[in-house]
Amino acid sequence: MFRHIGALIFVAALTAAWSYGDARVVHPILNESDGGRRLFGLLSCGECVALCQQVHYKTLCTTMTTLPGVTTPVQLLDTALRITTTKAAMAEMKLDVAIRAASGQGTAMTSSLESCKESYGSLVESLQSTRKTLNSGGSSADLMSELSAAGTFSTDCEDIFEERPELQSPIPGAQRHVSRLVSNCLDLAATIKQQP
Structure with a gap:
């Protein structure tokens, strides 16, 4: 018993x-x-764990190596892209809620939130496009180009609120997390590209 x-x-x-x-x-x-x-x-994928030692946010990457279906570096990158896309879409939804709540806070806040939401929408599209390129065997140059665009989109919201210090971002933690995830995706793609 x-x-x-x-x-x-x-x-x-x-x-x-x-x-x-x-x-x-x-x-x-x-x-x-x-x-x-x-x-x-x-x-975990032993080779993937070694790759994670070459990225900026090692712990974040190493955690992904234990997920089901991650047995190769390419699968690790695909998983990182999928998770990053999901986190970016969640941040976009939080911004949508914040836009509705900020209707009485003035046009500066509403405008900043709308710009952030647009950037996260572009980030989601860019990450989805990167996954398609990766899974269809696209070139490393295309992959890096799409990820570079994603890197720009991932920091846009932070830049918007840094330019307006009187306004507070409603998602500072999500911004940081998504930015770190995108950074790791870039590092992984660059490292995988250099492998023979």
Whole structure:
């Protein structure tokens, strides 16, 4: 009976962690020396972990190496692009909410938020285009060009609010996070391009 309670507690803990978004992916590993019994642990792409040591935000990158389906550097870049696209789209939605809330704060705030939202929309499109180029076997030059544009779009919102210090960005944490993700995508693409 206690064995079943322990299993239920384990499942409940995993479910709670996933619902808050901070769970690490757990993959079964076969332990050959123990008759093929299943153990639990983290699997990652060893080459990908090495690549992550060459990017600006190493921990952010290394975390992605443990996600399902990341077994090659190209899959790592594709996963990073997918996650970055999702985070940028979420920031765009938050800006949309902020625009509605700022209707009484004057035209300067509304104008700044609309410009930010437009930049995040362009960022999402640029990242989606980059993924298409990557997955269709496009050239490294095209990939780097699209990611360079994404890099510009990812910092536009921060620049807008730096130029107007009297205004406060409603998404400073999201701005920082998306900017770091895009930086890592650029670093990964550049590093993968240099590999033979």
